[in-house]
Amino acid sequence: MYADARLSAVMESMVRGIDAPAVPIAGIRDRMTAPVAFNSRRRIPFARYALAAVAAIAIFFAVFPKASLALFEQIVVNSYAAADAVARRLTNWTPPPPPPKSLDAAQRSQPVSLAAAQAKVKFTIVPPAGLPSDAVFVGIDTMPALVYDKTKRTWSKTAPALQFTYRRSGSRTFSLMAENDDPRTGPFGKYAWFVDELPGGKVGMTKHARFIWRNGDQMMTAVEDDGITAAEILAIRAAMHGQDIAHNARETIVKRYRLP
Amino acid sequence: MALSIDPALVAAARSDDLSLEGLIEAVWPEAFRVAASILRDRALAEDVAQEACAAMARSLDALKDARTFAPWFYRIVSNYAISTARRRRPTIPIDAANQCATHFDSSDAIDLYDALAALPVDQRAALVLHYYAGLNSFDIAAILGVAAATVRFRIMLARRALAKALSQPNANSDEVLSHVR
Numbered sequence: 073m074y075a076d077a078r079l080s081a082v083m084e085s086m087v088r089g090i091d092a093p094a095v096p097i098a099g100i101r102d103r104m105t106a107p108v109a110f111n112s113r114r115r116i117p118f119a120r121y122a123l124a125a126v127a128a129i130a131i132f133f134a135v136f137p138k139a140s141l142a143l144f145e146q147i148v149v150n151s152y153a154a155a156d157a158v159a160r161r162l163t164n165w166t167p168p169p170p171p172p173k174s175l176d177a178a179q180r181s182q183p184v185s186l187a188a189a190q191a192k193v194k195f196t197i198v199p200p201a202g203l204p205s206d207a208v209f210v211g212i213d214t215m216p217a218l219v220y221d222k223t224k225r226t227w228s229k230t231a232p233a234l235q236f237t238y239r240r241s242g243s244r245t246f247s248l249m250a251e252n253d254d255p256r257t258g259p260f261g262k263y264a265w266f267v268d269e270l271p272g273g274k275v276g277m278t279k280h281a282r283f284i285w286r287n288g289d290q291m292m293t294a295v296e297d298d299g300i301t302a303a304e305i306l307a308i309r310a311a312m313h314g315q316d317i318a319h320n321a322r323e324t325i326v327k328r329y330r331l332p
Numbered sequence: 333m334a335l336s337i338d339p340a341l342v343a344a345a346r347s348d349d350l351s352l353e354g355l356i357e358a359v360w361p362e363a364f365r366v367a368a369s370i371l372r373d374r375a376l377a378e379d380v381a382q383e384a385c386a387a388m389a390r391s392l393d394a395l396k397d398a399r400t401f402a403p404w405f406y407r408i409v410s411n412y413a414i415s416t417a418r419r420r421r422p423t424i425p426i427d428a429a430n431q432c433a434t435h436f437d438s439s440d441a442i443d444l445y446d447a448l449a450a451l452p453v454d455q456r457a458a459l460v461l462h463y464y465a466g467l468n469s470f471d472i473a474a475i476l477g478v479a480a481a482t483v484r485f486r487i488m489l490a491r492r493a494l495a496k497a498l499s500q501p502n503a504n505s506d507e508v509l510s511h512v513r
Contacts, residue, residue: 076463079444079491083463086444090368092361096382100356103386 142274168220171227178229181213189214194231195252198287202311203238204304207246210237215249238299246299248308253291260284262319264295285314335362335405335465339398346392356385363409369460370413371420372449380416384409406465407475410457414476417453447494455490458483 133140159165171179189212190197215233220226233251240246261282268276281296283305292314296302309316337358344351363384368377387408395404448456454476461467461475462483469487473480 079494080463082444083460086448087365087369087460087464089445090365092364093378095357095360096378097353097356099382100385100389103382104389106386 145274168222168227169225171218171220175218175227175229179216179218181215181232181235183211183213184234186212189234192232193234193250193252195250195289197234197250198290198292198312200236200248200292200308200312202308204240204300204307206241207238208240210239210245212236215251217251240299244299246294246297249293250290251293253286253289260293260317260319266297282319283309284317284319285309285312286317287312287314291317335359335402337401337405339401342392342395342398342401345389352389352392356389359388359405360385363405366406366409366460366465367413369448369464370410370453370457371417373420376416376420377413380412381409384412387412402465403467403471406461406467407471410461410475414453414457444494451490451493455486455493458486459490459494462487 184192186197186199192214213235215235217230217232218227219230221228231252233249236248236250238246238248264280264282266278266280268278270276281302283294283296283302285292292309292312294300294305294308296305337355341351341355341358345355346352360381363381364377367380367384368374371377371380384405388405395401448459451459457476458472461472462469467475469480469483472483476483
């Protein structure tokens with residue numbers, strides 16, 4: 073075994089035994105004035121720290137899954153709120169004032185017959201077809217909409233949308249919404265997010281696919297959920313010979329505020 | 333420490349071109365030998381030594397204490413050598429002329445030179461810097477960008493591998509660790 077002192081001596085003998093060439097002073101001077109190449113080793117500590125941080129986060133998630141998800145959710149929500157606030161400040165966005173009391177009645181939904189509904193709307197109603205076999209028609213409700221004019225700073229009543237509601241087996245329900253197809257509106261969200269309150273004051277969000285199609289000047293919207301599947305919605309659209317409106321096919325030109 | 337440079341020369345090299353040239357001539361053999369020990373390739377070692385000398389000359393003003401020149405310079409050389417070794421793909425030398433010209437004065441040195449070839453570059457560098465340059469594990473840790481304990485562990489592994497390569501199976505790693513501080 074090489075003892076420490078012996079190893080030092082042999083190492084020195086070995087290194088000193090290597091013949092060094094003459095000093096290439098001109099080459100060194102050239103390199104002194106050449107641009108300095110990026111030393112990739114400098115990045116290694118940062119990569120190492122990043123890796124350690126990712127590992128620590130992964131361990132935290134594995135050990136405290138519930139707390140981690142709550143923390144992540146809080147970070148996302150806070151980040152979104154902060155980004156939204158910045159965007160509003162940059163665009164000088166101000167929320168519209170609440171609608172006047174005089175329009176309260178206009179905000180209420182009303183059950184109507186098909187004939188009465190046709191009288192209230194500006195588009196030609198194409199009733200849903202191709203419904204699931206267990207669907208039972210419940211009724212049509214008007215869905216009032218108010219429009220805020222930013223230049224005039226006034227609220228006004230506009231033609232309502234219509235909600236077709238159906239009941240199904242297993243106490244399930246679903247609805248289809250029909251409204252005037254305004255080519256100035258869009259884009260439409262590909263998904264609808266349902267917010268559920270969970271135990272412990274937490275909020276859960278579930279994603280649901282949204283389908284929009286056009287029949288003449290009527291635009292119909294349906295969202296898949298427990299009451300109706302995406303396949304059943306597509307069957308309705310097909311039976312109505314509806315023309316699909318892609319979620320990103322249009323850009324918003326006018327802003328509509330739909331009230332519940 | 334193997335490299336012994338007069339601090340006055342270092343101080344003078346900061347402002348005087350001739351002194352800088354003298355400093356380069358003084359450190360050049362050391363730069364080449366250390367690079368060659370780590371890289372085991374003459375052409376690469378020359379390239380690394382030139383680059384290290386140029387880097388030393390460029391950043392000499394950043395050296396606060398001229399008395400710490402030697403570890404500082406070893407750091408530059410070994411950094412360049414290790415990064416070059418890591419970039420280089422492992423190859424089997426086919427040109428004997430490309431091997432380092434040597435005139436070892438003992439068979440032990442020849443054996444050690446051959447045995448070092450089997451070590452990973454980090455272990456080889458740690459061995460050279462510790463046993464030849466005389467740097468402690470903390471200095472080497474700063475060069476390699478790892479913890480001092482890691483350096484000691486690598487030296488232990490390197491010594492164990494050397495012992496095996498040199499057909500000395502009685503390696504005592506505890507003894508090694510006690511020596512590397």
